[in-house]
Structure formats: structure tokens, C-alpha cells
Amino acid sequence: MSNKIVLLPGDGIGAEVIYAAKDVLEAISKKFNKSFEFSSFDIGGIAIDNHGTPLPDETVTACKEADAVLLGAVGGPKWDNNPSELRPERGLLGIRKALDLYANLRPVKGFEKLLHASPLRQDIIQGSDLLIVRELTGGLYFGEPSERRDNGNSVVDTLSYTRKEIERIIDKAFQSAQLRNKHLTSVDKANVLESSKLWREIVEEKKAQYPDVTVEHVLVDAAAMKLITNPTDFDVIVTENMFGDILSDEASVLTGSLGMLPSASLAEDGVGLYEPAHGSAPDIAGKGIANPIAMILSAAMMLRYSFDMNDEAQAIEDSVENVLNQGYHTADLKSNDGKLVNTTEMTELIVKAI
Amino acid sequence: MSNKIVLLPGDGIGAEVIYAAKDVLEAISKKFNKSFEFSSFDIGGIAIDNHGTPLPDETVTACKEADAVLLGAVGGPKWDNNPSELRPERGLLGIRKALDLYANLRPVKGFEKLLHASPLRQDIIQGSDLLIVRELTGGLYFGEPSERRDNGNSVVDTLSYTRKEIERIIDKAFQSAQLRNKHLTSVDKANVLESSKLWREIVEEKKAQYPDVTVEHVLVDAAAMKLITNPTDFDVIVTENMFGDILSDEASVLTGSLGMLPSASLAEDGVGLYEPAHGSAPDIAGKGIANPIAMILSAAMMLRYSFDMNDEAQAIEDSVENVLNQGYHTADLKSNDGKLVNTTEMTELIVKAI
Numbered sequence: 001m002s003n004k005i006v007l008l009p010g011d012g013i014g015a016e017v018i019y020a021a022k023d024v025l026e027a028i029s030k031k032f033n034k035s036f037e038f039s040s041f042d043i044g045g046i047a048i049d050n051h052g053t054p055l056p057d058e059t060v061t062a063c064k065e066a067d068a069v070l071l072g073a074v075g076g077p078k079w080d081n082n083p084s085e086l087r088p089e090r091g092l093l094g095i096r097k098a099l100d101l102y103a104n105l106r107p108v109k110g111f112e113k114l115l116h117a118s119p120l121r122q123d124i125i126q127g128s129d130l131l132i133v134r135e136l137t138g139g140l141y142f143g144e145p146s147e148r149r150d151n152g153n154s155v156v157d158t159l160s161y162t163r164k165e166i167e168r169i170i171d172k173a174f175q176s177a178q179l180r181n182k183h184l185t186s187v188d189k190a191n192v193l194e195s196s197k198l199w200r201e202i203v204e205e206k207k208a209q210y211p212d213v214t215v216e217h218v219l220v221d222a223a224a225m226k227l228i229t230n231p232t233d234f235d236v237i238v239t240e241n242m243f244g245d246i247l248s249d250e251a252s253v254l255t256g257s258l259g260m261l262p263s264a265s266l267a268e269d270g271v272g273l274y275e276p277a278h279g280s281a282p283d284i285a286g287k288g289i290a291n292p293i294a295m296i297l298s299a300a301m302m303l304r305y306s307f308d309m310n311d312e313a314q315a316i317e318d319s320v321e322n323v324l325n326q327g328y329h330t331a332d333l334k335s336n337d338g339k340l341v342n343t344t345e346m347t348e349l350i351v352k353a354i
Numbered sequence: 355m356s357n358k359i360v361l362l363p364g365d366g367i368g369a370e371v372i373y374a375a376k377d378v379l380e381a382i383s384k385k386f387n388k389s390f391e392f393s394s395f396d397i398g399g400i401a402i403d404n405h406g407t408p409l410p411d412e413t414v415t416a417c418k419e420a421d422a423v424l425l426g427a428v429g430g431p432k433w434d435n436n437p438s439e440l441r442p443e444r445g446l447l448g449i450r451k452a453l454d455l456y457a458n459l460r461p462v463k464g465f466e467k468l469l470h471a472s473p474l475r476q477d478i479i480q481g482s483d484l485l486i487v488r489e490l491t492g493g494l495y496f497g498e499p500s501e502r503r504d505n506g507n508s509v510v511d512t513l514s515y516t517r518k519e520i521e522r523i524i525d526k527a528f529q530s531a532q533l534r535n536k537h538l539t540s541v542d543k544a545n546v547l548e549s550s551k552l553w554r555e556i557v558e559e560k561k562a563q564y565p566d567v568t569v570e571h572v573l574v575d576a577a578a579m580k581l582i583t584n585p586t587d588f589d590v591i592v593t594e595n596m597f598g599d600i601l602s603d604e605a606s607v608l609t610g611s612l613g614m615l616p617s618a619s620l621a622e623d624g625v626g627l628y629e630p631a632h633g634s635a636p637d638i639a640g641k642g643i644a645n646p647i648a649m650i651l652s653a654a655m656m657l658r659y660s661f662d663m664n665d666e667a668q669a670i671e672d673s674v675e676n677v678l679n680q681g682y683h684t685a686d687l688k689s690n691d692g693k694l695v696n697t698t699e700m701t702e703l704i705v706k707a708i
């Protein structure tokens with residue numbers, strides 16, 4: 001049986017890194033005798049250019065029929081002044097909703113070899129290894145009404161959740177914690193928001209089902225501090241969509257390896273979408289120097305979460321670590337030893353290490 | 355003419371630090387021949403204990419009649435399990451709304467002498483000096499509806515702003531930038547929120563009135579990253595209430611001197627409320643070891659913003675810097691040289707330096 005993978009290269013460095021990941025998956029396919037079937041579709045800015053919409057129907061249909069989706073990145077200055085409906089990120093928001101990708105998993109882990117690039121003091125960042133579980137299809141992102149009122153003299157957005165939406169993300173977070181260090185930090189603003197109060201109640205209800213996991217509640221403002229002062233205190237963090245957007249980006253710069261961080265966005269029983277934590281980096285697009293590792297590690301997450309191929313995922317992760325330990329690095333990693341390589345070279349090194 | 359100052363000690367270390375600030379103001383009064391009149395009222399947990407409500411009417415009345423308000427801190431474990439209406443922070447939210455304190459100003463500046471305590475690398479934090487201007491009475495904090503629906507199976511909060519509310523905070527931010535380094539960073543989530551789109555439009559409309567200020571728009575997730583990777587890029591940051599809550603707390607730990615950071619919450623023409631950026635620190639309350647400097651510097655902000663006493667404010671700020679440069683520090687500052695002092699001693703040193 002072949003695993004159907006849809007590639008959505010998107011904009012900027014998206015295409016460069018996604019074909020790097022494809023090369024790595026083909027190496028895995030040979031070594032482990034697995035079969036992957038690839039097809040590519042447009043999303044984001046390139047879809048606006050080619051089809052007049054950031055999310056063409058055929059892209060949605062292809063993703064729905066796929067076993068997993070790899071996404072490069074969307075966006076760029078070319079479309080920055082477009083009206084809302086014709087902006088690249090609408091494609092991203094649209095595909096999340098269309099596939100009901102409610103759980104965004106963002107692991108943040110420093111690579112020993114790269115910690116010198118962290119903006120934090122070594123003694124603070126050393127040993128940090130956390131996973132942010134962000135709710136991805138609710139809250140302020142899709143809540144209605146979201147509109148001008150009173151002849152444009154006032155405006156509202158709506159933060160809305162159903163109990164079921166909160167329950168499923170809390171379950172996912174507890175389960176993720178069980179597979180890791182069994183500590184869950186639920187982040188909310190229960191001293192202000194009614195939605196956070198319900199969130200906190202549901203965490204309290206659920207915790208009896210996961211007796212091996214310790215749970216704490218932290219207010220979002222305190223969490224934003226603690227990520228910087230005590231990053232090693234965290235194991236799994238679970239939070240609602242907007243808080244998760246802010247905290248996961250904050251966390252992504254802590255280790256100094258933004259170009260290394262993968263992410264997974266998962267549906268309840270269906271397809272998963274995997275993308276690097278970084279963006280489309282229009283400033284270096286087309287130069288062939290982008291760091292493909294975040295995308296390659298996203299492909300590894302895909303193997304683990306969507307295809308249950310743990311050994312294969314591990315093989316990718318080990319190869320990446322290997323190549324880094326040999327001192328190879330792309331331009332973004334600003335290492336001191338001289339083994340600077342471009343996208344293709346880095347990819348070949350990783351393929352060889354597999 | 356005497357300046358009427360209401361003291362709201364509140365909970366935890368609140369009382370310890372507020373009377374330290376009062377001592378410093380009395381020293382200023384003598385030296386500069388100014389007259390301050392003090393009265394104290396309850397807010398927060400102690401108000402719940404004494405009056406059955408976190409914000410007694412007499413407290414509100416006194417604040418409305420005052421020229422300025424100093425607040426220590428509210429909250430503590432004793433009231434953590436109270437129902438919403440009987441929680442200390444309701445007092446804080448209530449007084450903000452009652453006095454229409456729409457502009458929260460939080461300066462973040464490292465003290466040379468204390469930068470070793472920063473969680474960031476020295477080369478990153480060195481030279482940072484920013485001011486966060488947070489909208490304080492709108493957005494998700496007070497928006498209606500904020501309620502359970504559907505028999506508790508769903509929940510909404512409302513992020514709501516009027517054009518006027520946005521205009522006045524943007525004006526305040528531009529004016530603040532004019533008094534500083536003339537660069538304004540407006541933080542929003544205009545790729546998702548309708549309220550952020552209006553916010554961005556208003557910034558664009560207003561900027562012609564402040565031609566000496568350069569303006570940029572940064573998305574809140576990117577801002578959360580940039581505060582850590584490039585804190586020196588910022589001068590004034592302006593943002594809505596919840597984003598401001600998160601970003602100002604994030605920023606407050608960057609320099610390693612949370613115990614040193616003051617804040618001001620200002621009304622349009624009326625009274626201002628000044629409080630330290632730190633909380634009530636119940637773990638060290640009553641021990642006499644709290645760092646009074648954030649509260650003392652908040653009193654300096656009061657002199658500057660509410661009483662137009664710039665020399666007097668400067669005298670306090672210089673004295674604090676002086677005492678720190680002599681190597682004195684409270685327990686929270688974890689310095690290596692041995693001049694550890696308690697709250698009273700630190701206050702006396704600052705008073706003497708005035």
C-alpha cells in the first residue's frame with residue numbers, strides 16, 4: 001500500500017525546502033522499503049497568481065484524499081497589500097479549517113551543537129525540551145461575529161469555543177504528555193476570560209483520566225515570562241489558538257534554531273499537515289541557501305504521526321543530528337567552524353547519513 | 355497647594371513597598387518644598403477581608419477625588435479559590451474601569467549594574483530601552499458578551515473596541531514616542547482580527563499628525579519573537595489590552611530586573627494610577643526583604659506624569675541608580691558583591707541619596 005502525500009510548496013523558500021524533504025523521504029523509501037506517492041498543488045501567493053484564490057478547490061480536494069500533507073510556507077511582499085480574501089495566509093487558515101486540523105504540535109528542542117546561537121544564556125536554555133500543543137481551529141480565529149459596527153465606529157471579534165473543541169485538544173495534550181515527561185502546563189487567562197474558566201474546568205475534569213500526568217495552570221502573561229526565565233520547567237504546554245500563536249513563536253526563538261523546528265497540525269482521525277515553524281523568508285528565496293532541516297524534520301513528524309513509522313522517523317532525526325555534529329550548517333545557523341553548505345548540499349548530507 | 359495622593363497598599367508585599375515609596379516622597383517634599391497629602395484605602399484581598407468586596411465604594415470615591423493613586427499589589431493564595439467576583443484582581447480591573455485608566459505605560463530598561471541577572475545574552479540585552487503602551491480598558495477584558503451558552507456547552511468572550519478608544523491610545527503612543535527616540539511599533543494581528551485591521555488603519559491615519567515619528571507594524575507573534583532576539587530594535591510599542599498584557603510581562607523579564615520596573619496607568623485628563631510591574635509576592639511578604647525600587651520608581655513616574663515635577667522625578671531616579679552603582683541590592687537581585695540590604699535599608703539609602 002502506497003502512502004499518498006500531497007506537497008504544498010507555497011511561496012518563498014517553500015519550494016526549495018519541500019523538495020529537499022521529498023528527497024529525504026525517497027531515501028527512506030529505498031532504505032526501509034516503503035512506498036510514497038507524491039503530488040503537488042498550489043496554496044498561498046502562488047495560488048493567487050495561478051488561480052485567483054489562495055486556496056483552490058482542487059487543492060482542498062487533493063488534501064482531503066491524501067494520507068498526509070507537507071506544506072512549505074506561504075506569503076511574501078508581492079501580496080502584502082492585497083485585500084484580506086486575497087492574502088496568502090487565508091490559504092493556510094482555510095486548509096486548517098477544511099481539514100479540521102485542530103491540534104498544532106510544535107516541539108522546541110535545542111541542538112547541543114547550536115545552542116551558542118540562542119539569545120538566552122547557556123545555563124538557562126541548556127536542557128530545554130518542550131512541546132506546545134496549540135488549539136488551531138477555534139477561538140478568535142474563526143469566531144463570529146468579527147465585524148465593524150456603528151458605521152465603522154466600533155469593531156468586534158469573538159473568541160468562541162465549544163466544550164467539545166476544548167475537550168479534544170486537552171485530550172490530545174494529555175496523551176502527548178504521556179508519551180513524554182508526563183507534565184502538562186495548561187495556559188489560560190482564567191482571571192479575565194469566561195472561555196478560560198471553561199478551559200480550566202475541563203482540564204480539571206480530564207485529569208482523573210490521566211493519573212500519570214501532573215498538571216499545572218499558568219496564566220498566559222506568567223507563561224510568557226516563564227518561557228524565558230525557566231524554559232526547562234516545561235514539558236507539554238496546551239493553550240487556545242491565539243495564546244498558542246504568540247507563545248509558540250516566542251518559544252521558537254529560544255534555542256537559536258528556528259530554522260530547525262518542525263510542526264504538525266492534526267485532525268481527529270484524518271489527515272495531518274506538516275510544516276516548518278519558520279516562514280517563507282522572501283529575502284533569501286531562490287538563492288538555494290535556505291535551511292531545509294525544519295521541513296525535513298516535519299517530514300519525520302509525518303512519518304511518526306500519520307504513518308506510524310517510528311523507526312523511519314528516528315532515522316531522519318538521527319541523520320540530521322549526525323550531520324550537525326559533523327559541523328555542517330546552513331547560513332542561518334552562524335556557526336564558527338567553516339563547514340557552510342547550501343540547501344542541496346545539506347539535503348545530500350542528510351540523505352547520505354540515512 | 356497640596357497634592358492629594360491615595361495609597362492602595364493591597365496585599366502581600368504591597369504594604370511594605372508602598373510605605374517605602376511614601377518615605378521617599380516625603381524626602382522629596384522636604385528637599386523641593388512640595389506638599390503631598392496621603393490617605394490609605396483597601397483594595398484586593400484585604401478589601402475582601404475587611405469589606406466583603408475587592409473594591410469598596412469608598413476606595414473608588416477617594417481615588418476619584420485624588421490627584422494620583424499609588425497601588426502596591428493585589429492577590430495571594432488566601433483568595434485563589436474565591437468565586438470571580440470575590441477575587442483580588444477584580445479590584446484592580448474595577449479601579450481601571452472606574453477611573454477610565456486607558457493607557458498603561460511600562461518602561462523596560464536595563465540597569466547596567468544588574469544586566470548579569472538578565473536571562474538573555476549580554477550582547478543582546480545591552481542597550482535596550484523600550485516603553486510598552488498598552489490599551490487598558492477595552493478589548494477582551496471588558497467586551498460583552500462574555501458568557502456560557504448552550505447549557506454550558508459553548509462559551510464566548512468578545513474583543514471589542516470603539517474607534518475613539520483606539521484613537522486615544524494611538525495618540526498617547528505617538529506622543530510618548532515624540533518624548534523618546536521617535537520610533538513607534540504598533541503590534542496587532544491584522545492578518546486575522548477585524549479589530550486589528552481597524553487598529554492598523556487608525557495608526558496609518560494618525561501618522562501624518564506625528565511626522566517626526568517613524569512607524570512600523572509588527573504582528574503579535576513576530577513581536578513576541580523580536581522582543582527576545584532584538585530588544586534594542588524597539589523604542590515605543592503600542593498594542594491592545596490582551597496583547598499588551600502578554601508582551602509587557604514578556605518584556606519585563608528581559609533585563610533581569612523585574613523588581614525594578616514601574617508602571618503608570620493614565621486617564622484622559624484625570625488621575626493616574628502608579629504601580630510596580632511585579633506582583634504581591636506572597637512567598638516573601640512580611641519578611642521585610644522585598645525590593646521597594648519598582649514602587650519607588652512608580653512614585654517617580656507619578657511626579658512626572660501627574661504633577662509635572664520633572665526635577666523631582668529625576669532626583670528619585672538618579673538616587674536609585676546611585677545606590678545600585680554603590681553595589682547595594684535586595685535579595686531578588688542576586689548580585690555577587692556583598693552589599694545585601696533589606697527593604698528598610700534600601701529605602702533609607704535612597705532617601706539619603708536624595
Ligand SMILES: CC(C)[C@H](C(=O)O)[C@@H](O)C(=O)O
Nearest residue numbers: 089090092093245545546575
Ligand atoms: C499566518 C498566520 C495566520 C498564522 C497564524 O496566526 O496561525 C501563523 O502565524 C502561524 O502561526 O501559523
Ligand SMILES: CC(C)[C@H](C(=O)O)[C@@H](O)C(=O)O
Nearest residue numbers: 191192221443444446447599
Ligand atoms: C491581574 C490581571 C487581571 C492583570 C491584567 O491582566 O491586566 C495583570 O496581569 C496586569 O497586567 O496588570
